[in-house]
Amino acid sequence: MRAAFLAFCLLSPLSACSIQGEDSPLSRTTWRFALIDGQPPDSRDARLSFEGRKVGVQVGCNRMDGPWRIEEERLIAGPLALTEMTCTRPAWDQEKAVNALLVATPRFAIEGNHMILQSSGHTAELVREGGPIERPTDTAEGR
Template identity: 40%
Template sequence: MSTALLAGCATAPTESAGLAGTRWIITRVDGAAPAAPSRASLKFEDERLSANVGCNGIGGDYRVEGNRLIAGPLMATRMFCEGPVWQQEEAVNALLSAAPEMRRSGSTLRLVSGGHALDLELSEG
């Protein structure tokens, strides 16, 4: 019976892989600098993430499975945005929804999935 209990625990990871309580500055969206760099960030709480590229806020639950970030369902505010900030917001939303692969090296983090890439740097503040 204890084997079944242990197996059940192993199939439902809720570990945040050291992301909980961290805030990241978005340095690149698909290779381009953020259109609104002063607002471009991704923040992780215990089980929730929130992102902003410069217009709408994006948020939802997350967990880490292996080297993948599993986020969702994601919700976003619906302010009217256009131009580069809108395109970057759509790219980040698509990336976070596609279980991106995480590559962390010290104070940098790269998320890659669905034809999109997000480069981040750990914020000290």
């Protein structure tokens, strides 16, 4: 029954479903930032993780966390608490971009172990950590 509800919510563009916790495809996952607005992250530790009803974000030297849910193909995160340590300029700019992205209730798409978060002003490409690596089917080699 949960699988049917999840499929309906993710595939129906007109549904007003809200998915949280165990029913979400993001539940208990960690994602590494591959690109933030087209640029590689300044830190190799740039991660986004979903545990229970909390999202944790590490981009540079600061950490963000708060509640999250999925609603109508969008990731709703927040309000987010943010530490305020001084970072290098590239890391600081990327932290601000990711914070703005998450506050803007981005659309998200998952294909295999790849996820894209996109709002009107920012985009992040992420790769899932753990488990076997799956590549999207629409790659140059797979066409």
